Amino acid sequence: xxxxxxxxxxxxxxxxxxxxxxxxxxxxxxxxxxxxxxxxxxxxxxxxxxxxxxxxxxxxxxxxxxxxxxxxxxxxxxxxxxxxxxxxxxxxxxxxxxxxxxxxxxxxxxxxxxxxxxxxxxxxxxxxxxxxxxxxxxxxxxxxxxxxxxxxxxxxxxxxxxxxxxxxxxxxxxxxxxxxxxxxxxxxxxxxxxxxxxxxxxxxxxxxxxxxxxxxxxxxxxxxxxxxxxxxxxxxxxxxxxxxxxxxxxxxxxxxxxxxxxxxxxxxxxxxxxxxxxxxxxxxxxxxxxxxxxxxxxxxxxxxxxxxxxxxxxxxxxxxxxxxxxxxxxxxxxxx
Amino acid sequence: xxxxxxxxxxxxxxxxxxxxxxxxxxxxxxxxxxxxxxxxxxxxxxxxxxxxxxxxxxxxxxxxxxxxxxxxxxxxxxxxxxxxxxxxxxxxxxxxxxxxxxxxxxxxxxxxxxxxxxxxxxxxxxxxxxxxxxxxxxxxxxxxxxxxxxxxxxxxxxxxxxxxxxxxxxxxxxxxxxxxxxxxxxxxxxxxxxxxxxxxxxxxxxxxxxxxxxxxxxxxxxxxxxxxxxxxxxxxxxxxxxxxxxxxxxxxxxxxxxxxxxxxxxxxxxxxxxxxxxxxxxxxxxxxxxxxxxxxxxxxxxxxxxxxxxxxxxxxxxxxxxxxxxxxxxxxxxxxxxxxxxxxxxxxxxxxxxxxxxxxxxxxxxxxxxxxxxxxxxxxxxxxxxxxxxxxxxxxxxxxxxxxxxxxxxxxxxxxxxxxxxxxxxxxxxxxxxxxxxxxxxxxxxxxxxxxxxxxxxxxxxxxxxxxxxxxxxxxxxxxxxxxxxxxxxxxxxxxxxxxxxxxxxxxxxxxxxxxxxxxxxxxxxxxxxxxxx
Numbered sequence: 001x002x003x004x005x006x007x008x009x010x011x012x013x014x015x016x017x018x019x020x021x022x023x024x025x026x027x028x029x030x031x032x033x034x035x036x037x038x039x040x041x042x043x044x045x046x047x048x049x050x051x052x053x054x055x056x057x058x059x060x061x062x063x064x065x066x067x068x069x070x071x072x073x074x075x076x077x078x079x080x081x082x083x084x085x086x087x088x089x090x091x092x093x094x095x096x097x098x099x100x101x102x103x104x105x106x107x108x109x110x111x112x113x114x115x116x117x118x119x120x121x122x123x124x125x126x127x128x129x130x131x132x133x134x135x136x137x138x139x140x141x142x143x144x145x146x147x148x149x150x151x152x153x154x155x156x157x158x159x160x161x162x163x164x165x166x167x168x169x170x171x172x173x174x175x176x177x178x179x180x181x182x183x184x185x186x187x188x189x190x191x192x193x194x195x196x197x198x199x200x201x202x203x204x205x206x207x208x209x210x211x212x213x214x215x216x217x218x219x220x221x222x223x224x225x226x227x228x229x230x231x232x233x234x235x236x237x238x239x240x241x242x243x244x245x246x247x248x249x250x251x252x253x254x255x256x257x258x259x260x261x262x263x264x265x266x267x268x269x270x271x272x273x274x275x276x277x278x279x280x281x282x283x284x285x286x287x288x289x290x291x292x293x294x295x296x297x298x299x300x301x302x303x304x305x306x307x308x309x310x311x312x313x314x315x316x317x318x319x320x321x322x323x324x325x326x327x328x329x330x331x332x333x334x335x336x
Numbered sequence: 337x338x339x340x341x342x343x344x345x346x347x348x349x350x351x352x353x354x355x356x357x358x359x360x361x362x363x364x365x366x367x368x369x370x371x372x373x374x375x376x377x378x379x380x381x382x383x384x385x386x387x388x389x390x391x392x393x394x395x396x397x398x399x400x401x402x403x404x405x406x407x408x409x410x411x412x413x414x415x416x417x418x419x420x421x422x423x424x425x426x427x428x429x430x431x432x433x434x435x436x437x438x439x440x441x442x443x444x445x446x447x448x449x450x451x452x453x454x455x456x457x458x459x460x461x462x463x464x465x466x467x468x469x470x471x472x473x474x475x476x477x478x479x480x481x482x483x484x485x486x487x488x489x490x491x492x493x494x495x496x497x498x499x500x501x502x503x504x505x506x507x508x509x510x511x512x513x514x515x516x517x518x519x520x521x522x523x524x525x526x527x528x529x530x531x532x533x534x535x536x537x538x539x540x541x542x543x544x545x546x547x548x549x550x551x552x553x554x555x556x557x558x559x560x561x562x563x564x565x566x567x568x569x570x571x572x573x574x575x576x577x578x579x580x581x582x583x584x585x586x587x588x589x590x591x592x593x594x595x596x597x598x599x600x601x602x603x604x605x606x607x608x609x610x611x612x613x614x615x616x617x618x619x620x621x622x623x624x625x626x627x628x629x630x631x632x633x634x635x636x637x638x639x640x641x642x643x644x645x646x647x648x649x650x651x652x653x654x655x656x657x658x659x660x661x662x663x664x665x666x667x668x669x670x671x672x673x674x675x676x677x678x679x680x681x682x683x684x685x686x687x688x689x690x691x692x693x694x695x696x697x698x699x700x701x702x703x704x705x706x707x708x709x710x711x712x713x714x715x716x717x718x719x720x721x722x723x724x725x726x727x728x729x730x731x732x733x734x735x736x737x738x739x740x741x742x743x744x745x746x747x748x749x750x751x752x753x754x755x756x757x758x759x760x761x762x763x764x765x766x767x768x769x770x771x772x773x774x775x776x777x778x779x780x781x782x783x784x785x786x787x788x789x790x791x792x793x794x795x796x797x798x799x800x801x802x803x804x805x806x807x808x809x810x811x812x813x814x815x816x817x818x819x820x821x822x823x824x825x826x827x828x829x830x831x832x833x834x835x836x837x838x839x840x841x842x843x844x845x846x847x848x849x850x851x852x853x854x855x856x857x858x859x860x861x862x863x864x865x866x867x868x869x870x
Binding site: 301325 | 360371410529593786
């Protein structure tokens with residue numbers, strides 16, 4: 001079972017690699033399909049403009065042409081938005097999304113078999129943790145792309161990150177299966193670690209639209225230099241910004257819960273709910289930064305680019321916590 | 337009118353500055369930045385040994401950093417200054433908002449604006465007239481339609497006010513309520529931490545198994561302790577603990593699988609009772625919690641001196657690796673006291689430096705245990721004779737021989753080290769013997785009382801409960817104006833009314849258009865999927 005899990009990891013990596021190639025093909029050769037490029041743009045700009053009551057409109061042309069109500073983004077109502085979204089997906093796009101779904105399934109199977117082999121939840125060391133957190137990321141991504149197909153070009157980055165992280169996990173972090181150390185033998189292991197992973201996965205994923213927004217914003221301002229040109233075919237800046245906020249607004253309370261659950265567990269295991277262990281310190285830093293992001297976004301006088309840079313900063317602190325703390329500092333959280 | 341007092345004006349301006357969102361954001365980032373050195377540099381509160389090691393490695397830099405509070409970041413004045421300013425700013429921000437919110441909760445939704453078609457969402461339709469009722473009720477038709485709308489809105493939990501010809505409704509005050517709850521509970525969290533720090537206490541203690549080594553809860557019996565500023569020695573609850581059993585199980589790889597400590601608890605005069613606790617399930621006593629932090633082995637050694645006097649020492653050894661290879665010292669400062677004169681010869685004190693191997697390897701070198709369980713326990717002993725330096729009054733480690741005495745030649749190694757198994761005896765050059773009698777165990781405990789933890793937990797729960805509506809709540813308003821359908825409306829039957837509706841999202845809310853259309857449909861109007869396109 002353990003060997004099967006290891007093989008499934010390799011298969012999943014190849015599926016993500018395939019997805020990456022398909023996304024790249026679509027990005028590279030899809031330019032002739034102008035309809036495919038502009039329709040999602042139009043849709044998303046409209047979605048973004050809907051109901052803002054005179055919020056900033058994007059610089060791109062289509063937004064003004066569409067009524068402020070716009071086609072609905074709610075797929076359950078089955079209105080025109082869905083058809084426009086999915087019909088714009090080219091063959092390469094379908095292959096890319098299919099390969100990502102396939103990769104996610106193998107990824108999940110890899111986790112499940114690992115869990116069965118270990119007879120416990122599969123997030124007991126760094127290797128398993130990276131596998132699980134990347135799965136949360138890819139699952140959240142698939143939900144996102146299902147609801148807004150026009151975002152799918154971001155899948156290039158998602159697949160790239162997947163291949164890189166899973167490769168890193170397999171090559172650097174790989175650990176043979178062992179049972180949990182007594183310190184982890186607690187139901188808080190399921191609660192704290194799963195919510196930390198879910199929130200970290202969503203918050204890390206949120207950095208992708210955030211970075212894309214910054215590029216796209218520059219592109220819409222008329223910049224055509226190196227990084228900005230990458231954003232030529234991604235959705236309108238306003239919708240990227242809204243998506244960034246949505247992911248962070250979802251991730252932040254889950255992260256808050258996870259930290260509180262961690263504090264309760266710490267009281268059980270280490271006698272103090274909060275001991276400024278490096279992991280805790282960096283969780284505190286991330287929490288404060290993300291709180292700053294949410295406050296800044298609720299403040300009209302702060303520019304949206306500034307707001308989004310704060311989200312990027314939060315992303316860096318999360319990365320620092322996920323990887324940096326485990327390798328640079330002596331931490332009570334080092335179980336890998 | 338007198339001129340405004342410049343000092344007061346300055347104060348007012350400063351207060352405004354402090355409570356502005358801009359300042360709050362800057363303080364938030366300062367707080368994040370200020371926490372970074374707390375993770376980069378060792379902290380006294382987390383691990384004091386690492387701080388000492390840092391001092392040894394950076395003798396010039398460390399004192400400078402220390403003066404800046406870099407080794408006590410989270411207790412430093414500058415860190416406190418940031419969060420206290422932040423909380424002042426927070427209070428200054430939410431108190432007016434609280435007042436405002438209470439007023440808004442009491443107030444009726446504002447009256448309908450004149451031009452409902454100017455609002456982001458808009459719809460109009462005519463209601464079907466009541467054809468059976470005849471002309472007499474025609475004038476009441478708008479009022480009936482208006483009341484029907486109000487009833488439906490109330491059913492959908494909108495706050496509704498009805499005026500002459502219009503209905504005003506509002507929803508989503510929960511957002512601001514959640515917002516205020518979230519920020520108020522942050523103050524609760526801070527208070528919880530403060531209460532825990534002022535009125536709490538904690539201590540660490542190494543507890544060797546057996547009735548002779550039981551420990552009672554007084555500050556003198558702790559290896560290290562901290563009392564909150566509002567706590568004195570006498571406030572500690574009275575109880576005694578005796579370690580009666582400790583079980584650790586390990587995998588073949590040496591990885592620990594489980595720990596379990598059994599203690600006899602004697603609380604304040606009552607009968608003793610037996611309790612079991614382990615990592616992740618602490619022993620909850622009245623007024624204190626006892627946490628299992630670590631464990632180790634205790635070789636029991638008996639030294640028989642030149643006069644035939646035997647003394648037994650249970651020396652806790654500290655683990656140096658995961659296989660519980662442990663180091664320690666057994667000291668016999670009262671060895672070789674002449675029984676005839678009662679005189680102690682300070683040159684004839686004896687100590688043994690030991691390396692304990694719970695599972696000794698098959699053959700030399702005997703430097704590392706092969707497994708943490710007691711499979712083939714053995715202790716390697718190095719004998720020393722001379723002045724142990726215990727009388728000098730300089731605090732030294734009880735786990736190491738005082739190297740200053742060895743370097744000064746006052747304490748000399750005797751013979752070669754020897755490996756002993758339980759029951760074996762080693763004879764020194766002067767004929768004295770040391771016997772490895774037995775192996776006992778010890779646990780390291782943290783005993784802690786934190787009276788702020790209840791407040792902390794409640795505040796955290798409230799914080800989370802407030803956060804959800806604060807993030808996902810949406811304030812929005814809808815208005816309806818119902819007028820008798822004009823005579824020019826040819827298609828309408830007598831007694832029909834013209835309903836005009838408008839909707840305004842007060843917060844960024846992309847789904848409001850859908851909600852509005854759904855509401856209009858439910859009220860009998862036809863907003864259509866593309867309402868708003870003219």
